[in-house]
Amino acid sequence: xxAAIECLDLRKTYDGKVEAVRGLNLRIEGGECFGLLGxxxxxxxxxxxxxxxxxxxxSGEVTILGHTWRKNxxxxxxxxxxxLQETRLSEKLTVRETIDLFASFYREPRSxxxxxxxxxxxxxADAFVGKLSxxxxxxxxxxxxxxxxxxxxxxxxxxxxxxxxxxxxxxDIIRSFQRNGGTVLLTTHYMDEAERLCDRLAIVDHGEIIAxxxxxxxxxxxxxxHVVEFEASGNSGDGSALNAWRALPGVExxxxxxxxxxxxxxxxxxTIPPLxxxxxxxGSQLLHLTTRQASLEDVFVNLTGRHLREQ
Amino acid sequence: MSLAQETPATPARPPARRNGRWSAFTHLxxxxxxxxxxxxxxxxxxxxxxxxLALGLGIAFRNxxxxxxxxxxxxxxxxxxxxxxxxxxxxxxxxHAELLDKPAALKGFRLGKYDLVVESDGKxxxxxxxxxxxxxxxxxxxxxxxxxxxxxxxxxxxxxxSVISNEPGSRYIDFLIPGLIGMNLMNSGMWxxxxxxxxxxxxxxxxxxxxxxxxxSDFLLALAGGRLVLMIAEVGxxxxxxxxxxxxxxxxxLLSILILSAIGAVGFAGLGLLTxxxxxxxxxxxxxxxxxxMPMWIFSGVFFxxxxxxxxxxxFIKALPLTALNDALRATILEGAPLATQAGRLLILVxxxxxxxxxxxxxxxxx
Ligand SMILES: Nc1ncnc2c1ncn2[C@@H]1O[C@H](COP(=O)(O)OP(=O)(O)OP(=O)(O)O)[C@@H](O)[C@H]1O
Ligand SMILES: [Mg+2]
Numbered sequence: 113x114x115a116a117i118e119c120l121d122l123r124k125t126y127d128g129k130v131e132a133v134r135g136l137n138l139r140i141e142g143g144e145c146f147g148l149l150g151x152x153x154x155x156x157x158x159x160x161x162x163x164x165x166x167x168x169x170x171s172g173e174v175t176i177l178g179h180t181w182r183k184n185x186x187x188x189x190x191x192x193x194x195x196l197q198e199t200r201l202s203e204k205l206t207v208r209e210t211i212d213l214f215a216s217f218y219r220e221p222r223s224x225x226x227x228x229x230x231x232x233x234x235x236x237a238d239a240f241v242g243k244l245s246x247x248x249x250x251x252x253x254x255x256x257x258x259x260x261x262x263x264x265x266x267x268x269x270x271x272x273x274x275x276x277x278x279x280x281x282x283x284d285i286i287r288s289f290q291r292n293g294g295t296v297l298l299t300t301h302y303m304d305e306a307e308r309l310c311d312r313l314a315i316v317d318h319g320e321i322i323a324x325x326x327x328x329x330x331x332x333x334x335x336x337x338h339v340v341e342f343e344a345s346g347n348s349g350d351g352s353a354l355n356a357w358r359a360l361p362g363v364e365x366x367x368x369x370x371x372x373x374x375x376x377x378x379x380x381x382x383t384i385p386p387l388x389x390x391x392x393x394x395g396s397q398l399l400h401l402t403t404r405q406a407s408l409e410d411v412f413v414n415l416t417g418r419h420l421r422e423q
Numbered sequence: 424m425s426l427a428q429e430t431p432a433t434p435a436r437p438p439a440r441r442n443g444r445w446s447a448f449t450h451l452x453x454x455x456x457x458x459x460x461x462x463x464x465x466x467x468x469x470x471x472x473x474x475x476l477a478l479g480l481g482i483a484f485r486n487x488x489x490x491x492x493x494x495x496x497x498x499x500x501x502x503x504x505x506x507x508x509x510x511x512x513x514x515x516x517x518x519h520a521e522l523l524d525k526p527a528a529l530k531g532f533r534l535g536k537y538d539l540v541v542e543s544d545g546k547x548x549x550x551x552x553x554x555x556x557x558x559x560x561x562x563x564x565x566x567x568x569x570x571x572x573x574x575x576x577x578x579x580x581x582x583x584x585s586v587i588s589n590e591p592g593s594r595y596i597d598f599l600i601p602g603l604i605g606m607n608l609m610n611s612g613m614w615x616x617x618x619x620x621x622x623x624x625x626x627x628x629x630x631x632x633x634x635x636x637x638x639x640s641d642f643l644l645a646l647a648g649g650r651l652v653l654m655i656a657e658v659g660x661x662x663x664x665x666x667x668x669x670x671x672x673x674x675x676x677l678l679s680i681l682i683l684s685a686i687g688a689v690g691f692a693g694l695g696l697l698t699x700x701x702x703x704x705x706x707x708x709x710x711x712x713x714x715x716x717m718p719m720w721i722f723s724g725v726f727f728x729x730x731x732x733x734x735x736x737x738x739f740i741k742a743l744p745l746t747a748l749n750d751a752l753r754a755t756i757l758e759g760a761p762l763a764t765q766a767g768r769l770l771i772l773v774x775x776x777x778x779x780x781x782x783x784x785x786x787x788x789x790x
Contacts, residue, residue: 199628
């Protein structure tokens with residue numbers, strides 16, 4: 113059985129100079145929820161729009177359910193639901209009229225009422241799009257993608273700018289689409305979103321995949337599952353001090369950021385007592401100490417030395 | 424979440440309905456009409472403005488009842504005779520004469536209150552002061568002179584008589600209404616297509632549409648379809664208004680007028696499509712549209728006949744699409760010319776529309 117989405121050595125160079133995508137390989141199976149995670153300008157939108165057949169790659173191959181975009185374009189579109197990063201739907205149409213319009217493009221669409229219900233837009237069915245809140249607009253955008261009864265859903269930053277509750281609502285919608293057998297490809301720069309929603313994900317930076325796998329695999333690859341962060345008086349962050357932290361039992365990696373030292377560790381209870389001793393021996397005082405589960409953010413920082421949300 | 428992988432990768436929900444071949448097209452047309460209807464400015468510019476223009480110009484240039492000419496007679500020796508001669512003349516009802524001192528008469532003449540100043544020439548005759556650049560002044564001189572001569576006893580060697588003609592068909596408003604219809608078809612064709620497309624491109628809505636199975640040709644056809652529906656309303660309104668308010672007599676068949684207008688509407692829609700084929704910003708397409716329409720407002724005989732322009736540029740004027748449309752509309756509406764006689768003009772329209780459309784298809788950017 114062909115993969116739902118597959119691409120080989122995808123490249124895109126804008127205007128002959130901006131290398132937005134630099135040799136991307138992806139294989140996304142049917143029924144999977146796959147996430148592209150990366151900072152601003154990483155090339156997520158460029159990649160997803162090439163996969164959606166909206167942008168021509170400079171080179172590389174794309175197949176959707178075994179079909180290329182060059183042949184069968186209309187047929188393939190019947191199977192896809194798309195929500196772009198920024199589309200402003202017509203403000204002078206009502207929510208229902210907008211969904212009906214998109215439904216009319218597909219051979220066998222779903223009923224507008226069901227989609228309205230699923231996205232909790234029933235109350236707003238007769239409101240003008242211009243009068244919707246940001247979260248309601250995002251949901252409407254997803255509704256227009258779902259009304260065609262797609263097999264694959266492409267969502268480019270579906271939850272950016274939403275409050276936590278609206279984000280959770282959208283996650284539920286995406287999960288239920290997946291439960292019904294749908295395949296999802298989404299982009300995000302929210303760690304928690306990728307961690308909770310995606311079966312597998314690829315971390316993209318500067319147009320390249322720098323890590324790929326299930327969220328837990330990626331965290332596993334970090335070495336430790338836990339992060340111990342502490343701040344101490346004195347020069348706890350200089351070279352010799354960092355070497356001392358690295359030598360502690362169970363420490364996989366050390367990072368220093370603005371006076372805050374983070375250690376990735378396998379087992380906090382084995383690392384913390386010697387850490388306290390070492391701090392004391394160093395002649396400094398512990399200002400604070402926390403431990404937490406390692407997250408994708410840590411993976412990203414470890415791989416790139418940068419935080420995902422900073423620019 | 425691995426639950427999902429166990430279920431088959433086909434949608435579990437049954438489709439609600441099957442859409443027919445033309446469902447996208449009809450929805451696109453309906454949605455377009457709804458959007459237009461919900462924009463009050465658009466309704467005003469497409470329907471209200473041309474009617475106001477017709478009303479305003481129709482009233483300003485209406486044929487007035489036999490004009491009265493205003494004459495100032497300068498007080499002095501012999502001018503009392505002039506006044507009594509005019510009173511006795513057959514034209515007395517159309518000449519309003521007043522006796523004034525010279526400065527007051529000259530001031531009134533300068534301000535346009537009087538069309539003519541009459542004074543004694545000191546040799547028993549009269550002297551006229553008139554302005555050859557003012558048609559009413561020229562007329563006034565002829566009329567007053569005639570009145571004075573006849574009243575003084577001149578016998579006309581040739582008996583003549585006049586009949587007043589104020590028939591619909593030859594008035595300014597009759598000339599104007601077909602011109603306004605043509606101009607309106609151009610304006611709304613260019614604006615509604617050009618503006619709407621660039622707006623949709625800017626909002627990434629075109630890109631969103633292209634991401635669905637919607638046929639691109641359906642989208643373009645729907646634009647043309649929308650124009651045709653609107654065209655019927657625009658033409659009907661202006662013609663009906665002209666007939667009701669100004670008693671314009673529509674000589675040609677309604678069917679011919681509609682066919683002609685349809686070709687005009689779609690032709691200008693093609694031109695609008697071409698102007699909008701690449702522009703990414705509303706500002707740039709607005710400039711382009713104005714640039715294209717400007718020569719036609721001036722040269723294509725909307726408000727006045729283009730015959731007044733030098734004959735060297737006549738062929739250029741006649742090749743403009745709006746000139747062809749206006750001429751054909753006037754011939755059909757006012758003279759009842761059959762469509763076949765307008766073939767040349769129709770060809771010009773079709774060529775403009777068709778070539779623009781083909782170029783637009785080549786250059787058009789959906790994203
Ligand atoms: N049309 C374009 N022309 C030229 N350069 C472009 C174009 N679109 C994107 N780029 C560049 O390509 C790179 C990748 O952009 P892209 O939009 O794919 O990033 P992204 O990962 O989606 O970022 P974000 O999280 O901000 O949406 C950026 O450096 C961007 O400036
Ligand atoms: Mg993006």
